[in-house]
Amino acid sequence: MKALGFIAVLGTGLLLLAASRDFPNWGDPDSPASSYRLSRHFITETINETAVPNMVTAVLADYRGYDTLFEAVVIFTAGIAVIGILRRYGSRNSIPSARETPLTPKKPDLIVESTVRLLIPIIQIFALYVIAHGHHSPGGGFQGGVIFGASFILLALARDLKAAQNWVAEKRTLILACCGILIYAGIGVLCQFLGDNFLDYQILHRILPTDPVMARYHSILVVEIGVAFTVTAIMFSIYSNLSSNGKMKEGI
Amino acid sequence: MIDQAPAIVLLAPFLTAVLVVLVGMKYERACFPLVLLGLSFSVAAAVQTILQVVEAGTLRYYMGGWPPPFGIEFRIDGLNALVALTVSTVALISAVYSKNRVPEENGDKISIYYTLLLLVVTGLLGMVLTGDAFNLYVLLEVSALTSYALIAMGTRRATVAAFKYAIIGTIGASFYLLGVGYLYIKTGSLNMFDIHEVLVAEDLHRSTTVLVAFILITVGVWIKMAFFPLHAWLPNSYTFAPTTTSCLLGPLVTKVMVYVMIRMMLTVFDPVYTFVQLNWGDIVVWMAVIAILVGSLSALAQTDLRRMLAFLIVAEVGYMVGGVWLANTAGLVGAIYHLIADVFMTLCVFLFAGIVFAKTGKREITATHGLFAKMPLTMAGLAVGALSLIGIPPTAGFFSKWYLIQGGMASGHWGYVVALLISSLAMAVLFFRIFEYALFGVKPAEGHGDHHAGDQGKFSEASASILLPLMGTASLVLLIGIFNQSIVSIITDFLVQFNLADPMFR
Amino acid sequence: MELLKAIVGGMNYWIFIILMMIGLYAMITKNNLVKKLIGMSIFQTSILLFFISLAVKEGATIPILHHDQAHAKQGDHGEGGKHSDPSHKGKEAASAIEEGKEKPSVSHAGSSKIDPDRFTNPLPHVLMLTAIVVGVSTLGVALSITQKLYTEFGTIEENEILDQLKSGDD
Numbered sequence: 001m002k003a004l005g006f007i008a009v010l011g012t013g014l015l016l017l018a019a020s021r022d023f024p025n026w027g028d029p030d031s032p033a034s035s036y037r038l039s040r041h042f043i044t045e046t047i048n049e050t051a052v053p054n055m056v057t058a059v060l061a062d063y064r065g066y067d068t069l070f071e072a073v074v075i076f077t078a079g080i081a082v083i084g085i086l087r088r089y090g091s092r093n094s095i096p097s098a099r100e101t102p103l104t105p106k107k108p109d110l111i112v113e114s115t116v117r118l119l120i121p122i123i124q125i126f127a128l129y130v131i132a133h134g135h136h137s138p139g140g141g142f143q144g145g146v147i148f149g150a151s152f153i154l155l156a157l158a159r160d161l162k163a164a165q166n167w168v169a170e171k172r173t174l175i176l177a178c179c180g181i182l183i184y185a186g187i188g189v190l191c192q193f194l195g196d197n198f199l200d201y202q203i204l205h206r207i208l209p210t211d212p213v214m215a216r217y218h219s220i221l222v223v224e225i226g227v228a229f230t231v232t233a234i235m236f237s238i239y240s241n242l243s244s245n246g247k248m249k250e251g252i
Numbered sequence: 253m254i255d256q257a258p259a260i261v262l263l264a265p266f267l268t269a270v271l272v273v274l275v276g277m278k279y280e281r282a283c284f285p286l287v288l289l290g291l292s293f294s295v296a297a298a299v300q301t302i303l304q305v306v307e308a309g310t311l312r313y314y315m316g317g318w319p320p321p322f323g324i325e326f327r328i329d330g331l332n333a334l335v336a337l338t339v340s341t342v343a344l345i346s347a348v349y350s351k352n353r354v355p356e357e358n359g360d361k362i363s364i365y366y367t368l369l370l371l372v373v374t375g376l377l378g379m380v381l382t383g384d385a386f387n388l389y390v391l392l393e394v395s396a397l398t399s400y401a402l403i404a405m406g407t408r409r410a411t412v413a414a415f416k417y418a419i420i421g422t423i424g425a426s427f428y429l430l431g432v433g434y435l436y437i438k439t440g441s442l443n444m445f446d447i448h449e450v451l452v453a454e455d456l457h458r459s460t461t462v463l464v465a466f467i468l469i470t471v472g473v474w475i476k477m478a479f480f481p482l483h484a485w486l487p488n489s490y491t492f493a494p495t496t497t498s499c500l501l502g503p504l505v506t507k508v509m510v511y512v513m514i515r516m517m518l519t520v521f522d523p524v525y526t527f528v529q530l531n532w533g534d535i536v537v538w539m540a541v542i543a544i545l546v547g548s549l550s551a552l553a554q555t556d557l558r559r560m561l562a563f564l565i566v567a568e569v570g571y572m573v574g575g576v577w578l579a580n581t582a583g584l585v586g587a588i589y590h591l592i593a594d595v596f597m598t599l600c601v602f603l604f605a606g607i608v609f610a611k612t613g614k615r616e617i618t619a620t621h622g623l624f625a626k627m628p629l630t631m632a633g634l635a636v637g638a639l640s641l642i643g644i645p646p647t648a649g650f651f652s653k654w655y656l657i658q659g660g661m662a663s664g665h666w667g668y669v670v671a672l673l674i675s676s677l678a679m680a681v682l683f684f685r686i687f688e689y690a691l692f693g694v695k696p697a698e699g700h701g702d703h704h705a706g707d708q709g710k711f712s713e714a715s716a717s718i719l720l721p722l723m724g725t726a727s728l729v730l731l732i733g734i735f736n737q738s739i740v741s742i743i744t745d746f747l748v749q750f751n752l753a754d755p756m757f758r
Numbered sequence: 759m760e761l762l763k764a765i766v767g768g769m770n771y772w773i774f775i776i777l778m779m780i781g782l783y784a785m786i787t788k789n790n791l792v793k794k795l796i797g798m799s800i801f802q803t804s805i806l807l808f809f810i811s812l813a814v815k816e817g818a819t820i821p822i823l824h825h826d827q828a829h830a831k832q833g834d835h836g837e838g839g840k841h842s843d844p845s846h847k848g849k850e851a852a853s854a855i856e857e858g859k860e861k862p863s864v865s866h867a868g869s870s871k872i873d874p875d876r877f878t879n880p881l882p883h884v885l886m887l888t889a890i891v892v893g894v895s896t897l898g899v900a901l902s903i904t905q906k907l908y909t910e911f912g913t914i915e916e917n918e919i920l921d922q923l924k925s926g927d928d
Contacts, residue, residue, distance in 0.1 A: 005786035013779040016430070019464035020775070023437060025767035027816040029875050034815055036440025036450075038321050039879040043821065044872045046880075053823035055880040056887070064884055066315035066324045070378065070390045071888045073266070077371050077394055078895030080273070081401030082902040084364045085411075137822065142891060171277060178274050185267060198259045200317030238898045245905060386885055393892045397899050404903050408910045411903060412919060418900045419785055422798055426805055429889065433809055442881075 051217040057134045061141075061220040065199045069184050071142075072227045076181055079174075079234035086246035108159060116158040123151040131228045135217070141224035145231025152236045161244055164236070170248055173233040173240075180229030187219055187226075257300040258313045258326045261336055262377045264293035265343070269370035276363020283366045284351055290370060291344040294377070298340045302333040306742060320383065321443040327383035330746035331588065334739065335511045336380045338592050342503055342599055343373040345725055349603060350496040351717040353610060357494040358405055365405065369500060372398035376508045385432045385520065386442045388512065389425065392476070396421050399505060402497040403489045413488035420475060420485045427472030434465035435520070444520045457525045466526070469516050477509035479573055480543030483566045491559040491615075495606035498558060503598040506565055507591050510572045514588065517576065523750045527579035533663070540574030541671040543567065548678035556615045557605045560682065561598070564641065567675055568594050574668050575656045581744070581752045583659025586652055588743045589736070593640065593648035596729045600637025603722045604630065607714045623690040627713050629723065631690055636726035638683035640733070643676050648732040655740075770811035777804035791904045791914040795897060802893040806886045813882040821880040823872070 024031030033039065042059050052058040060068050131144030156164035168176070188199040196203035201219035202212035210218065240248060268290025276283045305311055305328055313326040328336075347369065358365045375395025379388050400421070404414035436442060438461050439450040456462050471482075478486040486506075490498045517526045527533060547567025554560035572594070575587030607630050612619045624631050640647035653672060660669040713719065732739065765772065777800055784797025904914060911919045 002787045005783060008786060009779050009783045012782060013775050015464055015467065016775045016778070017771075019434060019461040020768050020771035021764070022459055022461045023768060023771055026770045026811060027814045029815045029818070031437070031812070033437055033440045033812050033882070034879045038441055039881055040874040041322055042880050043874045043877045047823055047827075047872070053825075053827075055821040055823075055877070056883045059880050059884045060887060062316060063318050063323050064316075064387075067384075067387050067390055067884075067888055070387070070394060071891050073371070073374070074390065074394055074397065074892050074895045076270075077368075077397045078898045080364055080367050080371070081397055081899045084361055084368055084401045085404045085899070085902045085906055087361070087364075089360045136825075138820070142887060174273055174277065178270050181270050182267075185263070185270070189263070189267070192256055192259070197314050197317045198256075198263070199315055202317065238902075242898075242901060242905060245909060386888075390888055390892065393896065397895060400899055400903065404906060408907075409923060411906050411910060412923065415791065415900070415903045415907060418896070418903060419794055419798065422802070422896055422900075423782070423785065426801060429805055430808070433805065433812070436809075436882075437812055442885075 049213065049216070050220065051213050052135045052220060054135055054137065056138070057140050057220065057224075061223050062201065062216055065188075065201075065223065068223075068227070069188065069199070072181060072184060072230050075234050076177055076230055079177055079237045082238050082241045086241045087248070088246045112158050116154060120151050120155060123154070124148060127151065127228075131224060132221070134224050135221065141227030142231055144224075145228035146235060148228065148232040149235025149239075152232075153239045156236075156240065156243070161240055161248070165240070165248070168233070168236060170237075170240070173237045176233035177230045177237070180226045180231070180233065183226030183229065184223050187222060255304070255311070255313075257297045257304065258311055258328055258381060259315075260297035261294050261301060261340065262374060262381060264290045264297065265340075265370045265377065266374040269367045269374060272363055272367045272370065276366070280362050283363050284347075287347050287350075287366050287370060288344070291340060291347050291373070294340040294373075295337070295344050298333070298337040301328060302337050302742075305330055305333040321441045321446040324382065324384040324387050325443065326381045327445065328381060330742040331511070331514070332380055334588075334592060334742060335508070336377055338595050339373065339376050339380060339504055339508065341728070342595055343369075343500065345599060345721045346496060346499040346603075348724075349499055349606065349718050349721040352715065353494070353496050353606065353718065356610075357496070361405070365402075365494075365496075368398045368402050369496070371395075372402065372500065376504055379508055380511060383444050384442055385435065385444050385447065386429075389429050389432060392425050392428065392512075395505070395508075396425060396476075399489075399501055402501065403493040406493040406497065409488065410492035410494075413485070413492055417485040417489045420482075424472045424475030424482075427468045427475065429472075431465045431468030431472060434461050434468060438462060438465075444515070447520050448522065451520075451525075452522060457522070457529060462521075463530075466521055466530070470513065473509050473513045473516065474573075477506045477513065477569050477573075478566055479569050480539070480546050480566055483543075483547075483569075486566060487559055487562040490562040490565070491556055495558075495602075495609055499599060499602045499606055502561065502565060502602045503595045506569050507572075507595050510569065510576075510587070510591055513573070514576055514584075518750055523579075523752060527577075527752075533577050533579050534665075536577040537574050537665050537668050540570045540577065541667045543570030544574070544671040544675045548675040551682060552678055555617055557608060557617050557619070558602070558615065560617065561601050561605060564601075564679070564682075565598060568598070571653075571656060571672065571675075574665075574671075575659060578656075578659040578663045578665060578668070579752065580659055580663050581747055582655050582662055584747055584752065585740055585743050586655030586657075586659050588746075589648075589655060589740060590652035592739065593652045593729070593732055596725055596732060597637050597640045597647075597649055600633060600722065600725045600729055601641065603718070603725060604634040604637065607718050607722065610718060611712075611714055617686060618689060620686050621689045624687075629719060630714055631687075633719075633722035633726040634683075634686070636729050638679075638686070640729045642680045642683060646730065646733045648729050648736070651733055651736040651740075770807070770814075774804050774808040774811070777801075777807065789916050791907065791916060794916075795900050795904065798900065799893070799897060802889070802896070806889055806893075809882045809886045809889070813879040815875065815878050818876055818878045821877045821883070827872070 042055055046052060046055045046058040050058045050062050127144045127148035130139035130147060131141055134140030152164050152168060191200045191203050192198055194203045194206055201216045204219055205212045205215040208215050208218065268286055272283050272286055275286060301311065311328040315324040354362055354365050372395050375391045375398060378391035379395065382388050382391065400414050400418045403417060404411050435447055438456055438459060439447050441447050441450055451457060451462065475482045490502050544567050547563050547570055551560045551563035554563060572587045572590055575583045575590060608619050609615060636647060640649035643649045643653040657669050657672055781797045781801030781804060785794050785801060788794050788797060907919065908914050911922055913919060
């Protein structure tokens with residue numbers, strides 16, 4: 001098995017290497033990927049077409065907004081899948097567990113507790129900043145959502161899962177995740193109702209007091225907020241399922 | 253006014269999936285009707301799409317209003333439309349089947365299960381409809397993640413199978429992504445049609461990178477479609493998963509990957525490149541021959557009903573890959589037509605296996621004993637599916653095999669023709685063995701544990717919610733067979749643009 | 759010297775391929791399920807590295823416009839309500855690039871014309887943001903399957919699980 005695996009790996013590596021002689025050098029500005037009209041269009045026209053200075057955000061949420069919707073759906077799917085695989089509800093828990101680690105009740109540590117209490121608000125404010133400032137700096141819904149979700153995970157790590165669940169209960173995480181997806185897809189469907197393609201934000205200038213370009217600009221923000229909702233919720237949901245082995249009682 | 257039908261095909265199951273989570277928290281009973289509603293919308297939109305494609309040719313739908321290559325587009329031709337309609341129909345049928353099965357098999361997670369079911373359908377439909385190579389990867393992962401979860405929700409053997417599937421599936425998907433990356437480094441584009449234009453315009457077909465990209469994408473897709481010898485993940489996954497899962501995934505996942513392979517070979521890379529320049533036809537067809545033989549013969553050796561069907565899928569994948577690589581119109585028509593026919597035939601037999609499991613609680617083939625008297629309608633449904641798999645007119649399977657054999661003869665691949673015939677024979681043996689059990693019961697020596705002489709004559713048909721899907725599928729298999737001409741004409745219209753070697757329609 | 763040049767010029771490809779081989783090897787041969795998952799993570803990360811290294815351009819900065827540049831451009835949008843016809847946008851833009859000139863409505867801001875060579879290619883970044891998310895999701899699902907296996911079998915060694923399956927009925 002080992003030898004076979006090694007041969008397969010070596011074969012793949014050599015195959016990939018064979019092509020790399022053909023590749024443009026590192027940092028070559030004339031490489032096909034950089035000089036093709038696609039990349040040039042994104043660099044030069046984004047600001048005219050969407051008014052967003054951060055090209056990555058504009059391409060992510062507008063030009064390839066459909067991709068990003070399904071990127072959020074991948075996260076959502078993962079959350080639902082983890083619940084489907086692991087979650088064991090209440091007393092109907094009939095699966096005999098082969099090895100259950102006995103958990104001793106933790107007593108809160110003063111230093112950890114105080115540090116976390118100070119840190120969490122800062123983390124959350126920073127997360128909101130990252131979400132809201134995605135148009136002008138690196139950031140956006142995914143990054144901000146992960147940071148926001150991390151603040152809950154930090155709480156669960158420092159105290160226990162119960163403490164974090166007092167903030168966001170299990171049902172609420174699911175509702176939050178669904179809301180995020182619905183905000184994103186809802187904007188797309190709204191565009192359809194107004195008579196344009198799915199996710200074609202510029203038609204929203206009919207109901208927003210702006211011109212089509214700024215309608216795109218503002219829709220991107222709304223979409224990012226939707227993504228942030230989903231990512232926050234699912235990050236915490238995956239963590240709490242994994243750490244409590246699906247029982248949602250006590251974490252690690 | 254823009255026509256929204258292509259988008260609705262995908263959006264209906266997707267939005268329903270999200271709604272099912274929300275509604276399911278409070279009203280678990282509302283999930284099933286919602287699922288049916290969403291999938292019916294999808295089927296209706298798919299029907300409308302295919303009618304428009306037949307009437308007006310290729311449909312294009314720009315996501316976000318951005319024209320390609322800047323945005324992502326749906327470009328729907330005859331092939332897409334047919335496969336999309338097939339996928340949504342099968343999803344609807346297996347959703348009907350799931351009505352009582354899901355509460356029984358996954359009682360505490362009904363809404364979660366239905367959400368995953370709808371998401372896997374969304375992923376598969378997205379892969380079929382999209383015209384963007386990278387977007388295909390994203391939706392591939394949506395459908396893959398849901399499949400892992402749906403399989404892992406079965407018995408503990410299913411969990412082991414799901415882990416294996418997750419590892420192998422990730423390798424396959426990553427290979428595909430790497431292949432797309434290799435294409436991107438050379439062309440700078442992600443839209444399938446745009447990549448093709450650049451490849452042709454800049455004469456990149458000679459470059460090693462494009463060759464490696466082709467190998468990576470093909471191998472990645474082969475892993476995902478369980479083409480022998482890359483099929484290791486499939487049999488256990490479909491054998492031990494909940495029955496609704498195997499009814500949905502068994503027919504669909506492998507076939508959609510066959511579609512992706514055809515799309516990549518014909519649309520992204522040029523048929524001249526794949527068939528003439530590379531000239532791998534012989535090797536791949538021989539690999540397909542081995543796949544067909546191994547699949548059918550392994551199926552003969554199985555005692556577990558669903559495991560036997562899983563090996564039949566391996567053989568069927570061999571049919572289609574071989575048919576495509578025959579590199580002529582008859583072979584391709586056969587492969588695409590077989591893709592559609594096979595989805596329904598496989599669904600038919602998997603539904604039967606599910607019904608047997610629901611009624612008797614047993615997995616073995618011997619569980620079918622005496623079923624002709626007990627459940628005549630169920631057996632009639634199986635008979636149609638089985639005859640189609642064997643290839644007896646007027647079922648769909650006969651016509652697809654007819655085209656495949658014609659293609660094999662035209663290109664001189666006699667080994668492939670012989671393999672098809674042997675495999676038909678093997679399937680005949682398999683299914684007549686089941687018929688024999690069902691008619692006469694099992695000899696006491698073989699099945700003493702299952703032998704309940706008292707039950708034998710009693711008429712106890714399965715409940716309507718699991719019987720109706722089987723009847724519907726069986727009649728669809730017949731209808732696809734009877735109306736084969738109209739389906740074949742859609743396929744040939746699609747294939748005309750590629751100027752293939754054309755022995756059949758000369 | 760030639761060889762050295764080839765290696766240094768294509769250094770990113772070498773690194774990505776070596777990382778990919780490490781990951782793939784771990785995925786195929788390791789017996790411990792978590793080690794397999796670690797391999798999977800390395801494997802997927804190597805692909806991210808490959809794509810991101812495609813985006814690099816010598817002498818280019820991150821694909822975010824400078825504030826002054828951005829504001830000059832944004833100022834234009836208030837004045838002209840253009841882009842009402844979505845279907846022509848792309849062609850128009852593409853032809854504008856080919857002819858090397860800006861659209862008339864923004865020509866008076868010509869001083870802030872954007873030079874595509876000054877910014878790295880944003881597309882691979884976007885794609886990899888998606889791929890990172892996909893990788894994390896796959897890892898999450900695979901970890902939860904591993905955990906379920908652990909509760910059911912009491913081990914995460916593959917051969918022990920297979921032994922249990924062979925000997926015991928389920």
